Amino acid sequence: MGLQKHSNLASYAIGNILKYRTRSTAMIVALIFSTFLLGSAEFLREGVMMDIAASVDEGPDIVVQRLVGGRQVEVHSSWRENLSSITGVRIATPRAWGYFDIGTGNLLTIMGINATDYGNIVGATGTEILPGGRFLEQTDRYRIVVGQGIIDLMSTARVSISAGSILSIIAQNGSLIEFEVVGIFDTDAKIYSYDMIVTDLKSAQEVLGLEDEAYTDFAIWTDYGANLNDVAFRIDTQMPETRVLTRDAMDDIMMKTYGGRAGIIALIWVVVLMTVVLLTFTVSSAGSDEARREVGLLKALGFDTVDVLEIRMIESLILSLLGASFGMSFAIIFDFYLGAPILSGYMLGWSILLLNAGLPLAISGPTIFILYAVAIVPILVGTVVPAWRNAITEPDIVLRGV
Amino acid sequence: MGCAIRTEGLWKSYGIGGPRQVDAVKEASVEIESGKVTAFGGPSGSGKTTMLSMIGLLTKPTRGQLFHEHEELSTVSEVYRTKIRRERIGFVFQAQYLIPQLTAVENVVLPSMCTDTSPRDAEALARKRLIELGMEHRLDFRVAELSGGEAQRVSIARSMMNSPEILIADEPSSSIDEALTKDLLSQLRKMVKEEKLTIIVASHDPVVLNWADKVYQMRSGKILEETG
Numbered sequence: 001m002g003l004q005k006h007s008n009l010a011s012y013a014i015g016n017i018l019k020y021r022t023r024s025t026a027m028i029v030a031l032i033f034s035t036f037l038l039g040s041a042e043f044l045r046e047g048v049m050m051d052i053a054a055s056v057d058e059g060p061d062i063v064v065q066r067l068v069g070g071r072q073v074e075v076h077s078s079w080r081e082n083l084s085s086i087t088g089v090r091i092a093t094p095r096a097w098g099y100f101d102i103g104t105g106n107l108l109t110i111m112g113i114n115a116t117d118y119g120n121i122v123g124a125t126g127t128e129i130l131p132g133g134r135f136l137e138q139t140d141r142y143r144i145v146v147g148q149g150i151i152d153l154m155s156t157a158r159v160s161i162s163a164g165s166i167l168s169i170i171a172q173n174g175s176l177i178e179f180e181v182v183g184i185f186d187t188d189a190k191i192y193s194y195d196m197i198v199t200d201l202k203s204a205q206e207v208l209g210l211e212d213e214a215y216t217d218f219a220i221w222t223d224y225g226a227n228l229n230d231v232a233f234r235i236d237t238q239m240p241e242t243r244v245l246t247r248d249a250m251d252d253i254m255m256k257t258y259g260g261r262a263g264i265i266a267l268i269w270v271v272v273l274m275t276v277v278l279l280t281f282t283v284s285s286a287g288s289d290e291a292r293r294e295v296g297l298l299k300a301l302g303f304d305t306v307d308v309l310e311i312r313m314i315e316s317l318i319l320s321l322l323g324a325s326f327g328m329s330f331a332i333i334f335d336f337y338l339g340a341p342i343l344s345g346y347m348l349g350w351s352i353l354l355l356n357a358g359l360p361l362a363i364s365g366p367t368i369f370i371l372y373a374v375a376i377v378p379i380l381v382g383t384v385v386p387a388w389r390n391a392i393t394e395p396d397i398v399l400r401g402v
Numbered sequence: 403m404g405c406a407i408r409t410e411g412l413w414k415s416y417g418i419g420g421p422r423q424v425d426a427v428k429e430a431s432v433e434i435e436s437g438k439v440t441a442f443g444g445p446s447g448s449g450k451t452t453m454l455s456m457i458g459l460l461t462k463p464t465r466g467q468l469f470h471e472h473e474e475l476s477t478v479s480e481v482y483r484t485k486i487r488r489e490r491i492g493f494v495f496q497a498q499y500l501i502p503q504l505t506a507v508e509n510v511v512l513p514s515m516c517t518d519t520s521p522r523d524a525e526a527l528a529r530k531r532l533i534e535l536g537m538e539h540r541l542d543f544r545v546a547e548l549s550g551g552e553a554q555r556v557s558i559a560r561s562m563m564n565s566p567e568i569l570i571a572d573e574p575s576s577s578i579d580e581a582l583t584k585d586l587l588s589q590l591r592k593m594v595k596e597e598k599l600t601i602i603v604a605s606h607d608p609v610v611l612n613w614a615d616k617v618y619q620m621r622s623g624k625i626l627e628e629t630g
Contacts, residue, residue: 008515019503297499300460301513302488302564304481396452396460 009307013314024319027379030279031323032330034272035375039331041265042367044340044347047360052254055189056247058125060219062232063250064092065243072243074214082239083218088231090223093117094215096204100197101170106153109196110169112204113219115140121221126185126198133163133183142203145183149195169197172209179203265343273374277382292390292397299395305388312387316380324375328368335361404471406568406600407434407457412466412476414452414623426452428623430466434616436567439594439601441614449623450604451496451572457602458491458570459483488516492561494571498553502546506532506556509545513563524563531559535589551582558586562593569593571603575610587613 017024064083066075075094083092096112111126115136118124126145129135136143144167151161161167165181179199187193205212222231232244245253295308303311334340340347340361412430417423427449434440434457442450455461456468459475462483468476470486492513500509510528511521519527532541535555545553554577561569569590575583587610593599603610611617616630 002518004518004520005516008517008519008521011521012512012515015504015508019501293499297495298512298516299484300458300487300493300495301516301560302484303516304484307516394461396455 006310009310010314013311013318016311016315017318026279027276027319028323028326030272030276031320031375031379032327034269034276035324035327035371036330036334037272037327038266038269038374039328039371040334040340040343041269041347042371043331043335043361043363044343045265046364046367047362048347049255050362051189051360052251054187055125055193056251056254058123058187058189058193059247059250060124061222061228061247062220062235063245064218064220064235064239065216065245066241067243068241074210075217077213077215079218079239083220083235086231086234086238088222088226088234089220090226091117091120091219091221093219094201095217095219096201096208096210096214097216098204098208100172100207102153102168106195108150108153109193110204110207111196111198112201112208113198114138114201118198125187125189125193126196128186129183130186133181135183135185136198136200140182140200142177142179142199143182144179144197144199144203145185146181146198147185147187147194147196150197151184153195167197169207171207177203177207265347273378277378291386292393295387295390295393296395296397299391305391308391309384309387312383312391313380316383317376320376320379321372323379324372327375328371332363404436405433405469406436406471407602408432408469409457410467410469412453412456412468413464414449414456414461415464418464426623427456427463430620430623430625432618432625432628434600434602436600437594437598438615439591439603439613441611441617442602442604442620443606443611443617444620444626445606447622448620450606450620452623453620454570454572454602454604458493458568459487488513488564490567492564492566492569494554494557494561494569494574496573496576498557498577500545500553500556500560502544505542505544506537506548506552506559507541509556510559510563512560517564528559528563531562532556535559550577551579551586554578554582554586555589558589562597565597566599568600568602571601573605573607574603575605575607580609583607583609 064075064079065072066079067073077094080092080094083089093114098110099107100110101107113126113136116138118127119135121127126147127135129145133145136145146161146167150167154161154167161181161184163181163183167179167181168176169179171177179197185193185198201215202212204210205214210216220231220235222228228246228248232246235242236244298308299305334343409430409432412427413425414427415423415425430449430453432440442453444450452461456463463476466476467474470490475483475486501512507525507528510531511524514524514527529541532538532555535558537552537555537559540548540552545556548556554574561571571590574586578586590601591613594601603614605611614630616628618628619626
């Protein structure tokens with residue numbers, strides 16, 4: 001048999017979809033909802049994962065914190081010498097970071113760094129300065145480079161920020177400190193550094209209420225080719241009060257945080273999809289008398305069992321393709337154009353600053369493929385199994401009227 | 403004329419070995435001539451329909467032999483039975499089983515959809531078959547809009563779509579009055595003559611039984627007598 005027969009069977013299948021409009025519509029609507037739910041969570045999860053990868057790339061190889069009684073406490077500058085002497089450590093530089101308010105109610109991130117150390121690291125957070133500005137210099141005081149989020153936030157208050165602008169920051173002791181913006185940095189990581197201000201160590205210490213020589217942690221870049229875990233192990237064994245976080249560990253923590261939330265969405269989606277499959281199965285089985293008679297008629301008229309299955313598979317394929325495609329399209333509109341209300345808050349955390357830069361969203365071929373596969377395969381099974389049960393029955397039911 | 407179909411000791415049981423075993427047809431041996439009308443008569447439950455099912459290869463006999471032009475078909479595969487049905491047999495069912503949402507032409511086209519016939523050729527043939535049966539004024543009407551007699555004609559046109567050698571009709575007069583029955587039977591007789599068609603019917607209607615060339619009377623699954 002040639003292509004014409006398959007084309008005829010496809011025509012019959014399409015005719016069936018139109019013939020049983022209520023059933024077809026119910027299946028499509030259910031599939032749209034389930035694919036939309038998973039799709040919008042997946043696009044966001046994938047974007048967050050890419051964002052995490054970018055922020056880990058811009059961050060240090062190892063972060064060393066100090067733990068006393070299981071609690072993170074300040075690190076003293078004397079650690080620098082000890083850390084620098086450990087084999088494999090190329091740069092050990094202190095950081096003073098924390099959160100501050102500029103009077104808008106939003107908590108922003110300030111990070112004090114050693115300008116010389118950071119300036120030597122290609123691609124480190126805050127060092128990719130946009131034209132018209134510059135990175136910090138060692139002698140700078142009360143000078144900052146800011147992320148795009150700060151500019152977006154201030155623009156909502158009709159304050160334009162550019163190199164040379166003055167920004168007032170409320171310090172931990174309640175005083176107002178004026179900072180001069182010297183540059184705006186570019187970053188691929190929207191979540192981590194979008195709302196960040198980078199300044200010198202002393203200014204950050206003043207804002208955060210830290211004493212001189214007291215820092216939040218040490219950022220470490222290792223020698224080229226050095227094994228990160230070996231260096232981390234050496235730090236951990238030689239300096240007892242440290243908590244050593246490697247790039248992989250930081251990546252893991254963030255992935256678990258956001259991946260876990262996406263996992264809950266995926267779980268909800270599984271429940272929804274199972275409902276759709278059950279609906280499909282029920283619809284196929286519930287109409288079993290009618291369906292059996294139709295199959296009996298087709299077989300009596302010369303349709304093979306495989307022809308009947310082909311018809312049912314084409315029907316399911318068309319319905320699930322339509323449902324999945326519409327569901328994905330709605331997910332794209334919901335995420336990319338509407339900013340994924342509710343879902344983004346859940347996935348990213350309610351307090352995170354997300355302004356005009358939008359959500360970290362991404363669509364990849366494999367995700368699209370997975371979305372189609374998980375929407376289509378269960379529906380095919382849910383439809384074809386009852387169809388197969390009908391298709392193997394003797395066609396004499398049309399004569400016997402049973 | 404030769405023998406189109408022959409059965410020897412044909413037997414059909416349902417629910418074999420169970421407490422509700424039913425022997426629907428017992429030891430049926432018949433000969434059906436090509437180009438003639440053969441009828442199975444008898445009251446409801448006498449086994450007429452089961453006999454048609456076996457002859458039409460819709461179900462396998464429990465035992466016995468079934469020949470279509472000397473080819474023994476009682477044990478052949480489902481795929482082969484389907485092929486024979488598709489190429490050589492047309493069916494007119496008691497309940498018609500037309501699809502109410504489709505038009506007369508669309509219903510008649512149905513058997514061609516499992517073949518390589520193009521939709522255009524199939525539609526042209528369907529229209530021709532319907533016109534031959536006097537349905538030219540109802541071609542594009544939905545089945546739900548047709549009378550019982552018209553629906554029966556659509557059913558006959560559908561059965562003739564693949565130009566079968568054998569037409570099997572189960573109670574063809576059950577949903578129509580006597581005048582329409584006579585009209586229908588004359589149409590069928592015309593097809594026997596013009597297309598060398600072999601017709602096998604099951605009916606308890608005396609009009610149909612008198613019209614047939616040969617009648618097998620059945621009771622309780624057995625062939626009681628042969629007339630004609």
